[in-house]
Amino acid sequence: DAKTTQPPSMDCAEGRAANLPCNHSTISGNEYVYWYRQIHSQGPQYIIHGLKNNETNEMASLIITEDRKSSTLILPHATLRDTAVYYCIVRARDDKIIFGKGTRLHILP
Amino acid sequence: GAVVSQHPSRVICKSGTSVKIECRSLDFQATTMFWYRQFPKQSLMLMATSNEGSKATYEQGVEKDKFLINHASLTLSTLTVTSAHPEDSSFYICSARESDSGVSGNTIYFGEGSWLTVV
Numbered sequence: 001d002a003k004t005t006q007p008p009s010m011d012c013a014e015g016r017a018a019n020l021p022c023n024h025s026t027i028s029g030n031e032y033v034y035w036y037r038q039i040h041s042q043g044p045q046y047i048i049h050g051l052k053n054n055e056t057n058e059m060a061s062l063i064i065t066e067d068r069k070s071s072t073l074i075l076p077h078a079t080l081r082d083t084a085v086y087y088c089i090v091r092a093r094d095d096k097i098i099f100g101k102g103t104r105l106h107i108l109p
Numbered sequence: 110g111a112v113v114s115q116h117p118s119r120v121i122c123k124s125g126t127s128v129k130i131e132c133r134s135l136d137f138q139a140t141t142m143f144w145y146r147q148f149p150k151q152s153l154m155l156m157a158t159s160n161e162g163s164k165a166t167y168e169q170g171v172e173k174d175k176f177l178i179n180h181a182s183l184t185l186s187t188l189t190v191t192s193a194h195p196e197d198s199s200f201y202i203c204s205a206r207e208s209d210s211g212v213s214g215n216t217i218y219f220g221e222g223s224w225l226t227v228v
Contacts, residue, residue: 093215
């Protein structure tokens with residue numbers, strides 16, 4: 001079973017920041033938080049990952065709470081091309097990925 | 110990010126025949142690759158873990174004699190669907206784990222996926 005809980009769907013206006021929450025209350029100390037997204041009919045795309053500290057790259061920012069039990073993926077300026085299913089994954093370094101149902105993000109024009 | 114390539118992207122085969130899907134890591138070595146299957150409007154389901162030079166590990170309920178996996182090199186894994194039936198029609202996706210990526214958690218990258226239609 002997936003170790004994370006995400007809302008099934010969210011809407012965000014184009015140009016605004018999209019904040020996608022994820023709960024992972026049973027995360028272990030050696031497990032990372034990963035985010036992927038899947039645009040229709042494509043393979044999942046890696047977005048970002050982190051262990052304890054907040055992370056930022058050219059695609060997004062990842063905010064992890066101090067107790068590590070939840071995190072938020074932030075897409076700073078959402079575009080229509082960001083419409084996708086977003087998956088929050090918790091895994092240790094050598095673990096496989098087990099997908100949950102993710103959050104279906106709709107970007108509204 | 111690292112690139113994983115699958116081929117073919119789409120394939121149609123006749124019922125009873127076998128079809129092979131290739132998964133290549135283009136710019137990194139991958140001792141471990143994973144194969145997933147995805148039906149419409151569902152999430153990805155892990156089928157098996159493929160380790161270079163050894164037998165694949167299959168998830169519960171996946172028939173190893175039907176879905177043959179070979180991982181002969183650090184950059185190539187293949188999935189062969191044997192004696193395909195229409196119910197095997199699906200989106201098959203591979204992924205590869207970067208080896209020795211230091212402190213950063215061994216990120217897994219996914220291929221573009223392969224659509225299989227069995228007629």
